[in-house]
Amino acid sequence: MNENGLAHRLRKAELKVEQQYPLQVVDEDGTILGDFIADLYVENCLIVELKACKTIIGDHTAQLPSYLRASRIEHGLLINFGAPRLEVKKYILSSRD
Template sequence: MNGALPPATEKITEAIIGAAFEVSRLMGHGFLEAVYRRPLGHELGLCGLKWREEVAYHLAYKGNPVGTYVADLLVEDTVIVELKAVDALNPQHTGQVLNYLKAADLTVGLLLNFGKPRLEVKRVLR
């Protein structure tokens, strides 16, 4: 992928980011990441977006189960959203989202970090 998203996916990611900024504005920073999941889902619903939380992706190697990835949110069956509440995002967080995208056979994810006074957003493309 060359970094450009299809217009419908771009619209979804923009709505997710806007919803996350609203949650950050109202709740502040520093809670555990799980605390932000439901308020973000509420905001996504207000935007008219369908979402599911803690979506499991089962991994297999040569037909044998080897593990499960659990994504924080899946929005419109298109965008994986991973929530963090850390001092700073790092390459391991990006790798985690890339693995979720691979397991789900999706191309775009968002890392949202509520651990700083200003929400940190990182778009991850596979």
């Protein structure tokens, strides 16, 4: 429900949003290693991963940066709707990553 609601709000703001969007994992040499599914892919430049848990744990915070590096997408958001207060973590892939 959170995914559909957020996608709807983003579309109302006239942003291009793809739900459950397949992205390829690419090695440094260009070899396709596999696929993963982004909860939301916004404006062809932002991966949004959504959680509904009491707190964000290490596995959650490791997942999105890995997706960014593997897909070569620079920006990501990790949003947790399950905490007492909405949690949002912003990730920017640097040239060092």
